[in-house]
Amino acid sequence: MTNEELxxxxxxxxxxxxxxxxxxxxxxxxxxxxxxxxxxxxxxxxDVADSGRKYRMEISVKEMFGNTVEKCSAEVLFPRGEQQxxxxxxxxxxxxxxxxxxxxxxxxYQQYKTRHSLLSAQNLPDSYGHIEPDMTPFWCLGALASxxxxxxxxxxxxxxxxxxxxxxxxxxxxxxRLKFDYHILLHDVVSQEIIPWNLLITWSPPEGVxxxxxxxxxxHQKLL
Amino acid sequence: xxxxxxxxxxIQRDYPDVVSIINYGQTYEKRNINLLKIGLNTGAxxxxxxxxxxxxxxxxxxxxxxQYFVRQILQAYKTDPKMEEMMKNLDFYITxxxxxxxxxxxxxxxxxxxxxxxxxxxxxxxxCYGTDLNRNFDANWGTVGISFNCCSIIYCGSNPTSELEAQxxxxxxxxxxxxxxxxxxxHSYGQLLLVSYGHPNFTAxxxxxxxxxxxxxxxxxxSGSLNxxxxxxxx
Numbered sequence: 467m468t469n470e471e472l473x474x475x476x477x478x479x480x481x482x483x484x485x486x487x488x489x490x491x492x493x494x495x496x497x498x499x500x501x502x503x504x505x506x507x508x509x510x511x512x513d514v515a516d517s518g519r520k521y522r523m524e525i526s527v528k529e530m531f532g533n534t535v536e537k538c539s540a541e542v543l544f545p546r547g548e549q550q551x552x553x554x555x556x557x558x559x560x561x562x563x564x565x566x567x568x569x570x571x572x573x574x575y576q577q578y579k580t581r582h583s584l585l586s587a588q589n590l591p592d593s594y595g596h597i598e599p600d601m602t603p604f605w606c607l608g609a610l611a612s613x614x615x616x617x618x619x620x621x622x623x624x625x626x627x628x629x630x631x632x633x634x635x636x637x638x639x640x641x642x643r644l645k646f647d648y649h650i651l652l653h654d655v656v657s658q659e660i661i662p663w664n665l666l667i668t669w670s671p672p673e674g675v676x677x678x679x680x681x682x683x684x685x686h687q688k689l690l
Numbered sequence: 691x692x693x694x695x696x697x698x699x700x701i702q703r704d705y706p707d708v709v710s711i712i713n714y715g716q717t718y719e720k721r722n723i724n725l726l727k728i729g730l731n732t733g734a735x736x737x738x739x740x741x742x743x744x745x746x747x748x749x750x751x752x753x754x755x756x757q758y759f760v761r762q763i764l765q766a767y768k769t770d771p772k773m774e775e776m777m778k779n780l781d782f783y784i785t786x787x788x789x790x791x792x793x794x795x796x797x798x799x800x801x802x803x804x805x806x807x808x809x810x811x812x813x814x815x816x817x818c819y820g821t822d823l824n825r826n827f828d829a830n831w832g833t834v835g836i837s838f839n840c841c842s843i844i845y846c847g848s849n850p851t852s853e854l855e856a857q858x859x860x861x862x863x864x865x866x867x868x869x870x871x872x873x874x875x876x877h878s879y880g881q882l883l884l885v886s887y888g889h890p891n892f893t894a895x896x897x898x899x900x901x902x903x904x905x906x907x908x909x910x911x912x913s914g915s916l917n918x919x920x921x922x923x924x925x
Binding site: 477588589592593629630651655657658659660686688689690 | 806822
């Protein structure tokens with residue numbers, strides 16, 4: 467199929483749009499700034515010879531903490547055939563990225579840079595969907611880090627969300643970044659699978675999130 | 691789960707003229723699968739609506755919704771003439787938790803929270819547990835959207851309705867199929883309205899009607915007319 471106008475509320479369009487959000491969160495999120503998909507207005511899918519399938523779309527994106535919404539256009543190219551690798555994304559979203567969370571980020575950074583003990587936390591959210599308010603930025607950081615994985619792993623047949631941050635262990639660093647070992651659970655709506663990943667990340671207000679290592683883990687014994 | 695069972699008993703005690711509890715099967719771990727039959731007993735043969743919740747263990751909001759729904763219709767029928775009319779003309783058959791064993795397992799500890807299937811053991815050569823009950827029904831069984839790998843989260847079982855829980859639903863609804871106007875199964879998450887048959891090559895004979903109903907529900911939702919808010923009340 468070469469060129470096709472997709473129904474924007476149906477699954478295939480929604481899956482493609484989700485990838486844009488993984489891209490935005492991995493590039494432009496912060497512990498106080500996380501983006502979610504609001505509405506998909508239009509999606510057109512077209513085969514690109516020797517590259518893959520390109521989805522051109524009009525969507526709206528919402529910043530979760532501040533509730534601001536922006537309409538943007540975006541393009542997602544899923545590699546096909548001989549091409550391998552992650553989808554390639556371009557967006558026109560600008561306004562949302564300008565949201566300033568610097569002072570909150572700085573306060574968080576200072577607090578955890580100067581603390582005597584290293585952070586250790588589990589189960590965000592817990593089994594009841596609850597996250598302690600002062601842990602929310604770390605849940606958010608987990609979501610941003612997960613976005614790197616979700617972007618890398620996404621195909622036209624997946625729809626990823628981060629289900630839970632199972633464990634966070636803060637590690638000591640020599641430099642001025644904060645460093646964390648994250649154990650997260652991804653959920654793919656299509657296959658319904660829960661996929662554990664381990665991520666080693668650093669964060670600082672000027673540099674944002676950097677993923678040093680990411681590794682898929684085997685499923686938990688109790689879920690087999 | 692004990693809270694839910696107690697609540698069902700309480701509801702039946704509080705509304706004895708419209709509510710009865712029917713046991714229609716047992717789970718693998720031998721727990722009783724019960725539903726609430728809700729409707730005014732007119733003595734006539736009545737049409738029915740089926741709703742099951744909690745077929746997937748980890749989708750906790752689903753059993754919560756069934757309980758919410760039951761409370762809403764029971765509160766409304768005393769005051770809302772339309773609801774009273776419905777109670778006269780229809781029976782609601784509502785199963786708050788179908789996959790009871792799976793649901794209980796998700797309450798065990800932090801690592802079991804995301805269990806989905808039932809708790810029957812896998813076939814002989816498999817160490818994994820559970821069949822996805824929502825892949826075990828005899829409708830294009832074992833064709834699309836399933837796995838024959840017993841460790842898979844969407845393992846469809848050894849045979850169609852091999853699972854007691856799926857068998858219970860099939861037997862109950864099957865033996866009354868001319869009575870049922872509507873069959874609803876509640877899941878999370880996704881904000882999706884899914885209609886039969888979930889197979890690209892098979893369309894339901896009443897497909898147009900199914901799509902029309904879904905569109906109407908979707909429009910209600912989008913217009914903001916549906917007002918659903920649930921809060922948990924700590925005992």
